[in-house]
Amino acid sequence: MASTLTPPAQAQVNRLDRVWRERPGLLGWLTTTDHKQIGLLYFFTSLAFFGAGGIEALLMRTQLIGPNQHTLSPEAYDQMFTMHGITMIFLFVIPMTTGAFGNYLVPLMIGARDMAFPRMNAVSYWIFLGSGLFLYVALATGHAPNAGWFDYVPLASKRYDPGLNIDFYGYGLIFNGISSTATAINLIVTMFKLRAPGMSLARMPLFCFAFLAAAFSLVLALPALSLACLFLELDRQLGFHFYDVAFGGDPLLWQNLFWIFGHPEVYVIILPAFGIATSIIPAFTHRRMVMFPLVALAELLVAFLGFGVWVHHMFATGLATVVTIYFAAASMIIVIPSAIQLFAWITTILVGTPEFKTPLLWIVGFIVFFIIGGLSGVTVAAIPFDQQVNASYYIVAHFHFVIFGGAVFPILGGMYYWFPKLTGRMYHERIGQLSFWLSFVGTMVTFFPMHIVGIDGMPRRVYTYPADAGWTLLNELETSGAYLLAFGLLLVIVNLVVSLFDGRRVGRDPWEGATLEWATSSPPPPYNYAVIPSVTSAYPLWDARDRARDLGRLERGEGVLARGHETPASTVQDATLDEVLAMPAHSIWPLTTAVVLAALFAMLLLAHYLIAAGLGGLLAAALCMWHGHAPVPARVAAVRRALPNGVWGMALFLAAETMLFAGVISSYFYLDFRARVWPPPGIPRPEVLDPSLLTAVLVLATLPMVLAVRRARAGDLPATLTALALALVLQAGYLAFQLHQLVAELHTLHPQGSAYASAYFTLLGLHHAHVLLGVLLDIGLLFWLVRQGLSDYRLTAVRAIALYWYVINAIAVAVLLTELYPSL
Amino acid sequence: MRAASPRLLDLRGASVARLNAAAWFGVLGGGAAWALQFLFGMQLGLARCESPDARFPFPVDDTSLAFGAAGVAIGVLAQVAAYAVFRATRSDEQAHGGIRVAIARLHFLAAVGLTVNPLVLTICAMVAVGVPVLGTCHQS
Numbered sequence: 005m006a007s008t009l010t011p012p013a014q015a016q017v018n019r020l021d022r023v024w025r026e027r028p029g030l031l032g033w034l035t036t037t038d039h040k041q042i043g044l045l046y047f048f049t050s051l052a053f054f055g056a057g058g059i060e061a062l063l064m065r066t067q068l069i070g071p072n073q074h075t076l077s078p079e080a081y082d083q084m085f086t087m088h089g090i091t092m093i094f095l096f097v098i099p100m101t102t103g104a105f106g107n108y109l110v111p112l113m114i115g116a117r118d119m120a121f122p123r124m125n126a127v128s129y130w131i132f133l134g135s136g137l138f139l140y141v142a143l144a145t146g147h148a149p150n151a152g153w154f155d156y157v158p159l160a161s162k163r164y165d166p167g168l169n170i171d172f173y174g175y176g177l178i179f180n181g182i183s184s185t186a187t188a189i190n191l192i193v194t195m196f197k198l199r200a201p202g203m204s205l206a207r208m209p210l211f212c213f214a215f216l217a218a219a220f221s222l223v224l225a226l227p228a229l230s231l232a233c234l235f236l237e238l239d240r241q242l243g244f245h246f247y248d249v250a251f252g253g254d255p256l257l258w259q260n261l262f263w264i265f266g267h268p269e270v271y272v273i274i275l276p277a278f279g280i281a282t283s284i285i286p287a288f289t290h291r292r293m294v295m296f297p298l299v300a301l302a303e304l305l306v307a308f309l310g311f312g313v314w315v316h317h318m319f320a321t322g323l324a325t326v327v328t329i330y331f332a333a334a335s336m337i338i339v340i341p342s343a344i345q346l347f348a349w350i351t352t353i354l355v356g357t358p359e360f361k362t363p364l365l366w367i368v369g370f371i372v373f374f375i376i377g378g379l380s381g382v383t384v385a386a387i388p389f390d391q392q393v394n395a396s397y398y399i400v401a402h403f404h405f406v407i408f409g410g411a412v413f414p415i416l417g418g419m420y421y422w423f424p425k426l427t428g429r430m431y432h433e434r435i436g437q438l439s440f441w442l443s444f445v446g447t448m449v450t451f452f453p454m455h456i457v458g459i460d461g462m463p464r465r466v467y468t469y470p471a472d473a474g475w476t477l478l479n480e481l482e483t484s485g486a487y488l489l490a491f492g493l494l495l496v497i498v499n500l501v502v503s504l505f506d507g508r509r510v511g512r513d514p515w516e517g518a519t520l521e522w523a524t525s526s527p528p529p530p531y532n533y534a535v536i537p538s539v540t541s542a543y544p545l546w547d548a549r550d551r552a553r554d555l556g557r558l559e560r561g562e563g564v565l566a567r568g569h570e571t572p573a574s575t576v577q578d579a580t581l582d583e584v585l586a587m588p589a590h591s592i593w594p595l596t597t598a599v600v601l602a603a604l605f606a607m608l609l610l611a612h613y614l615i616a617a618g619l620g621g622l623l624a625a626a627l628c629m630w631h632g633h634a635p636v637p638a639r640v641a642a643v644r645r646a647l648p649n650g651v652w653g654m655a656l657f658l659a660a661e662t663m664l665f666a667g668v669i670s671s672y673f674y675l676d677f678r679a680r681v682w683p684p685p686g687i688p689r690p691e692v693l694d695p696s697l698l699t700a701v702l703v704l705a706t707l708p709m710v711l712a713v714r715r716a717r718a719g720d721l722p723a724t725l726t727a728l729a730l731a732l733v734l735q736a737g738y739l740a741f742q743l744h745q746l747v748a749e750l751h752t753l754h755p756q757g758s759a760y761a762s763a764y765f766t767l768l769g770l771h772h773a774h775v776l777l778g779v780l781l782d783i784g785l786l787f788w789l790v791r792q793g794l795s796d797y798r799l800t801a802v803r804a805i806a807l808y809w810y811v812i813n814a815i816a817v818a819v820l821l822t823e824l825y826p827s828l
Numbered sequence: 829m830r831a832a833s834p835r836l837l838d839l840r841g842a843s844v845a846r847l848n849a850a851a852w853f854g855v856l857g858g859g860a861a862w863a864l865q866f867l868f869g870m871q872l873g874l875a876r877c878e879s880p881d882a883r884f885p886f887p888v889d890d891t892s893l894a895f896g897a898a899g900v901a902i903g904v905l906a907q908v909a910a911y912a913v914f915r916a917t918r919s920d921e922q923a924h925g926g927i928r929v930a931i932a933r934l935h936f937l938a939a940v941g942l943t944v945n946p947l948v949l950t951i952c953a954m955v956a957v958g959v960p961v962l963g964t965c966h967q968s
Contacts, residue, residue: 202929204929204930204932204933205933205936205937206932206933206935206936207932297936297939297940298939298943300936300940301939301940301943301944304940305943305944305947308859309947312862312863312866312951322967323878323967324873324877324878324965324966324967325959325962325963325965325966325967326873326876326877326888326892326959326962326965326966327870327873327874327877327878329954329955329958329959329962330866330869330870330873330955333950333951333954333955333958334866334951336954337947337948337950337951337954340947341947344943577930577933578929578930578933579929580929670871673871673875674874677874677875677878677879677883677884678878678879678880679879679880680880680881680883
């Protein structure tokens, strides 16, 4: 673009180059908040983990090539298949899709200059890296998780697995979940608020709809996993009894919590792949996707229905039909939105003029495998069939067609498709096609025979099998396929690495793509677009008039936004320009925060709780310093029509926390349903008066928070400070009295005494922890308001923290009712 | 949005704000009904059938039918709302600027609602009928 610019336009570009110049070298990478650099960090890190997971898979397949092999010991095999699952799901697919593709492409596709929260974006990456290293330290020291990626209790309980293996799993996944949640919140707010003016919801690319659906699923599903792991660690490290039948606990509670997360997680894995497919297909068929609204809807609907099907992973546990039927019905119906997308892809290819270049080939392969995996999925939605093939290789075949064929193939197609955008060079087409065919055949040969050995009775997760079982030939075939597949995948990497240095140079849009990322240079500059693009359809790059108009606007300096790190923010539904935001630049605090958090989790793992508490204090200080530097005030429109990004971010965080509490309260009642008497004999019923009065005090503190927001909006700093201080006194008083009561109760009721007591103390403890967090937020806010006064940035903080309290106070009422339920 | 041409509003017989509310009800109504049926029905089923000594003797069959009927009723209303918005926003030829964007978005949301509601209605009906037919607390 630069070579064709007129002098006034070039002057604008030069100014942007100066404003957005990145720090060079290692320090630049360590402190970057640029979404493209963070996307690349995610890309290379998750690719490294993909390699590790692949090696684990090959080791397993080598062990299983024949009966009674000794490549791996039984203990090593357990660690390998567990780490393979954890790695591929938590350290490869999710970070590769939401972290790498989402980070790099979403802001480009919606015409933004960065993610909504650039520093949170950086900390998400560093936490992801920390959690990955945390889990691989376990493998290096021989303590890797070893009870399968879904880690069922009682196998994972202290009694049967006394080492640190399961603790690495529990803390590692909670640690990793923080990163994924932060990334998901960031993606949602970015797509809601930073779309280029004119890009209404109906004009947002299907790629973004897919990522939006996946991000919502992550925010709402991950709390269940974190909670399951928290209960597990409380059981293992502190002797609680959530999963211990002897004390009123229930192992099925783990399965429920795990799969409440686990099934939406399948869609978290697959939906971004759908998004990649809907980007590649129009570009290589030279036509718009058919049924655009239905495909967008199907992406969201799959995510929504995905929350109602988790028990189909538990059909063999003996639950009553009146319970399982809810899940069987939803499992049947969820096929329809998946099929809508499938038919839309196929129809678009059929009615377009397809060019079967490498990216489209991977998508065709994905469609074939997704159909196979989808059909076997329908078979296991039928309860009687599922009970027959449960825990056999049939299931391994099913989910590998869905996850490897359905998610990894589009990821590889996406790598080829966007490679010219990232590098400005073209990959080698013939080697690309060869890598596809090797991988396609390898996948089919590896996984298809698993259906047959599964139906023939071969159980999954066995390190060997008897010679007379009749499974040897098919296992040999599977292992040969695995090596062929590995070779195909290696060829992908070789092709891309060689092309990076030796590939043909290409312009900004070698594919004549339809979405905005192809409008900017390859690779894109740090500011993405010299002029914020105008959008009037869902395929903005095919709107030639709009793009020509952008050049004129650049010459006139309209929509250039070069006063600082600026990006426009729009209204959520119709993307009307609302304000111009000043985004933060590089910062060392994200890396610092992640390092402290990693140390905190390491101390928890080693049961050094006092040191962990000290690190918690350090973490709070780091977060306070992080927010010490208020950015340049945003240029707000005369009347701001949409909520600020900070309030959106807090709302989504609170949605996750609400799910966490919904999980704790549901667990409490689940254990109640399974008990003969609740509370168990000998335990007094909870006292009603004191907790009710204390909760009333906390709820009363809502009033000064409301007042603080009103006065802050009016610019009245003294009144804001007074109202906040009053709220703080009430909230801190509530916390002090509650903690005093909780300690007093420990003399008569021990959390190690029964599942009831475990649930009671965990429910109250979690809520008190949230009140403590709120008190710390209040103190930090007061500190910065006194030091720096009331700015637009601090006003958003007041509104966000007030929102935090509204929700925590509402949860307090739910917690109180649950706590008092045996006495009511 | 406030700058909508009076002619357009006359044509539609409803303000864009009302259409907006109806469109969102059309999108979310059926799903919300299913979510409520799912959460309450499943919890009651768990309490009734998974507790020892039948501590919670709820009439699961009746409640299932009641929840199902309520879910279907809300879903039908949501479908009607989505259809009304879909018809009202079929053409945006006379609109321009921001109002045109809003109408396009409303039409899009209505199409979403029209597709979602039959699916969730089917789930509600399958469950409501399935529970009494398959038998209380019969183990699958």
